Every structure is written in C-alpha cells, then in structure tokens.
Amino acid sequence: MKTKRERKILILYASYGDGHVQVSKALQQRFLERGLHNVLMLDLYANAHPLMDAVTRFAYLMSCSFCPKLYGWSYYLTQNMQHKWTPVNFLNTFGIGALREIIRVERPDAVINTFPMAVMAELRKQTGLQIPIFTVLTDFVLHDRWIHQEIDHYFVANEELKTAIINKGIPAERVKVSGIPLRKAFCQTYNKNQLFLRYGLEPSKKIVLIMAGAYGVMRNLKKICRALLDLEDIQILLVCGKNQALKERIEASFAQKPNIYIFGFVEHIQELMSISSCMITKAGGITLSEALSLQLPVIVFRPLPGQEKENAYFLANKGAAKIACKIEELVQHLEQILYERQQVSQMKKAIYALQRKDASEAIVLDILNELDGAGV
Structure with missing residues (x-):
C-alpha cells in the first residue's frame, strides 16, 4: 500500500469565475499540510481546448454583464437533464481525450472535481479505470451537471443539498455534508x-x-x-x-x-x-x-x-x-x-x-481515510 507521501491527487476545475479556483487551492493547501505534496491542479477545459475555453469564458462574462437571462435560460434548461441527451453528453465528454492522456502520464490515485464536469466519470465508465472520484459542490443548491453514477463521493454544503442528491438516486452513504471548502x-x-x-x-x-x-x-x-x-x-x-x-x-x-x-x-x-x-x-x-x-x-x-x-x-x-x-x-x-x-x-x-467549520480539513481527511480503506 502506498504511503500518503507517495500518493498523487488530481484536482479538476474550470475558470468560470474565481470560486472554483479558490476551492481547489484550499484543498491543495490542506493536502500539503497533511504531508501529501503530489497534488496537481488542472484547468481541464483550458488545457484541452484553450481557444474554445477562452471564447466560452468571454461569452459567460458577457452574458452575466449584458444578458443574464440568457445564462439563466441555459442553466434552468439543463437543471434536470438526462445524461443521454446529446448536448449533455457533449459536455460530459468535453476534454476527455486530453484527460485520458493526463491520467496516463500522471497516474493519480484519486481525482477531485470542484466544477460541475463529468469528464472523469465518463472516462472511467468507458475505460474501467479504477481511480476514486470525489466531487466537491461549490453551491448551496443542486444542478444535475454535478451528478454522475460513477462518482464515488460527494461533499455538499447543507442537508437540503444532500437530500436532493439522494433523491436523484445516489446512495446516502456517498454524500457527506461538509460545507464548502475555504482557504485557511x-x-x-x-x-x-x-x-x-x-x-x-x-x-x-x-x-x-x-x-x-x-x-x-x-x-x-x-x-x-x-x-x-x-x-x-x-x-x-x-x-x-x-x-x-x-x-x-x-x-x-x-x-x-x-x-x-x-x-x-x-x-x-x-x-x-x-x-x-x-x-x-x-x-x-x-x-x-x-x-x-x-x-x-x-x-x-x-x-x-x-x-x-x-x-x-x-x-x-x-x-x-x-x-x-x-x-x-x-x-x-x-x-x-x-x-x-x-x-x-x-x-x-x-x-x-x-456554518460548517473548516470544511477543507474535513474533506481532505475524509478523502485520505477513503484511500486508506481502499488500500490506495
């Protein structure tokens, strides 16, 4: 079994706003404090498709500033989506080729999502990779883009959010109310x-x-x-x-x-x-x-x-x-x-x-305990 110092963690995020980056940094810092130094943060969309990522981020900012109803329409249209729906399937596999190569090279022992992307879950579904996947929700309410059956554990802000995820068919033991991780x-x-x-x-x-x-x-x-x-x-x-x-x-x-x-x-x-x-x-x-x-x-x-x-x-x-x-x-x-x-x-x-005190510490400890229990 690997020691904690030998483990490698991959944190996937996206730069739509600053919050997902801050959550990823907060988790990375807590892993470092626990002696785990191989923690890689990756802006997957920017890495996989930099031009399209730049265009969509610009469109996101413009819609927030000048046409917020357009963004709201797209949000609510996909809020209770089915993964088999073609646009959703496209989003779930966006960047999957780049992620496959990164997984091959970096060989992480666990992957953490801090953005509502199901790319790693789809990659595991397609390939059978035995890499634990953890998702940290960064909102107080649920959108279906956070959910995928291949995700092993969810960390959420409140009991209502946990209940909403359970109602989507995710077993209760896979959802923990931790709060949203913040910097120390x-x-x-x-x-x-x-x-x-x-x-x-x-x-x-x-x-x-x-x-x-x-x-x-x-x-x-x-x-x-x-x-x-x-x-x-x-x-x-x-x-x-x-x-x-x-x-x-x-x-x-x-x-x-x-x-x-x-x-x-x-x-x-x-x-x-x-x-x-x-x-x-x-x-x-x-x-x-x-x-x-x-x-x-x-x-x-x-x-x-x-x-x-x-x-x-x-x-x-x-x-x-x-x-x-x-x-x-x-x-x-x-x-x-x-x-x-x-x-x-x-x-x-x-x-x-x-209030949920020190969610970052709680999440990191839970992930490390899960990896210990799985012999990773």
Whole structure:
C-alpha cells in the first residue's frame, strides 16, 4: 500500500469565475499540510481546448454583464437533464481525450472535481479505470451537471443539498455534508484595530463592503455608491476585482469623496470582510460561504438567474441574507442591518446555524481515510 507521501491527487476545475479556483487551492493547501505534496491542479477545459475555453469564458462574462437571462435560460434548461441527451453528453465528454492522456502520464490515485464536469466519470465508465472520484459542490443548491453514477463521493454544503442528491438516486452513504471548502484564512480571527490602521479607516464609522465579483460584473455600481454615500457615518469599500477599467471609472467618479475606498483584486479579502458591518455582493457560492464563515451579514443585489439566484434565495429563506432588486430596497435593507440591533442579531443567529467549520480539513481527511480503506 502506498504511503500518503507517495500518493498523487488530481484536482479538476474550470475558470468560470474565481470560486472554483479558490476551492481547489484550499484543498491543495490542506493536502500539503497533511504531508501529501503530489497534488496537481488542472484547468481541464483550458488545457484541452484553450481557444474554445477562452471564447466560452468571454461569452459567460458577457452574458452575466449584458444578458443574464440568457445564462439563466441555459442553466434552468439543463437543471434536470438526462445524461443521454446529446448536448449533455457533449459536455460530459468535453476534454476527455486530453484527460485520458493526463491520467496516463500522471497516474493519480484519486481525482477531485470542484466544477460541475463529468469528464472523469465518463472516462472511467468507458475505460474501467479504477481511480476514486470525489466531487466537491461549490453551491448551496443542486444542478444535475454535478451528478454522475460513477462518482464515488460527494461533499455538499447543507442537508437540503444532500437530500436532493439522494433523491436523484445516489446512495446516502456517498454524500457527506461538509460545507464548502475555504482557504485557511477564513477560519481565523483578526485584530480589527490593526486592520483599521492598515487600511486607513475610522473605527467609529460603519463599514460597507461592496464586492463587484472577480471580474467586476456587478451592475449599477455608481448609483449604488451615490445612494449609500447619503447615509450617515459609513465608509464604503468597493472591490472591483480584475476589472481595471471599472476601477478607473469609479475612481474618476468619486475622486472627491473621502468615505469611499476603491480596490482592484484583493488577495486578502478576508481582512476587509472581517472589519465590515455588511457586504453587498453577487451570489457566488464561495463568496457567500466566506461571509458565513466570518459571520458577515450579506445583501445580494440583483442575483443573476441560475445558481446565483438559487444560492441567494436559499440563504434568504434561512434568514442569513437579504435580496434587493432595486437600489431603494438595497438602502432599506442596509439601514436595517447597520442601525437595528435586533435585525442583525437575528441574521447572525441564522448565519451561525449554517456554518460548517473548516470544511477543507474535513474533506481532505475524509478523502485520505477513503484511500486508506481502499488500500490506495
């Protein structure tokens, strides 16, 4: 039997948004801390078909920005799909040739999916490869692209998601409620006074963090900022992600406003989140999980149709987040969170009930135990 140091793990992800990459890095880091150094992260679609991957990622970003209903239509069309359906079969085998070669060369002892792709499952189905497959779901709700009968184990965010997968015919023992894995930085506490000094902020004023997404696709940011600046004693931290053009436009528009601080991509976003009173954001599963981990109340502004909308409504129905579709509604929710203690107390109780501490560690330990038990 191989020792843990000799094992090799392959993590498959895709770069549609930043969340799947962050989850993969979080797992990779925990494996490293456990002494397993052969952990390979692979953006399968970019590796297999770089041109098509670039085109589809661009189309994804454009649809999020300018035609979100189109993305939502495609999401709901395939939500309860049959794997034999031709478009689904195409997706399930997209990149299978490249993956076959990577498996031949790298010879991993286990494969982990952090993106809803069934390529490894289809490859095992076609070839009979005896490689364990683990899938880590990065949303709070189910889409059928995450499911395949060849996947050995699923790690999910909540009991409702586990039940949904079981209802699709997957045995209960193959589904574990672990939470969504996050970087270790989100499992720590921070000295807020030091962070106030580091970022030049006033501790006496409330801080509102606005997250435009990794690629800065949230709309109406200028209108949101203008509306929030009318509130008393607040400071606005606006994170524009990798959208440099957006950052420059916002900086030009609010150059004379001392209470708004504008950032590009922030590597240590946990620092800004830990000193904020509320976060206004898109509804990516990772960002929402990070907020839950730090007990940060969230307002989701105009969630995009698809998994973001479903994530937002899941948390809103639990009382752990609020949804605003109009700026006036956004301001109303924000005032409640900032100035009504009972409101924020109730939200934090709901957030606490949903927290899953250190999912990364739990998932890595479970995978290693499964490999030990299988003699891998």
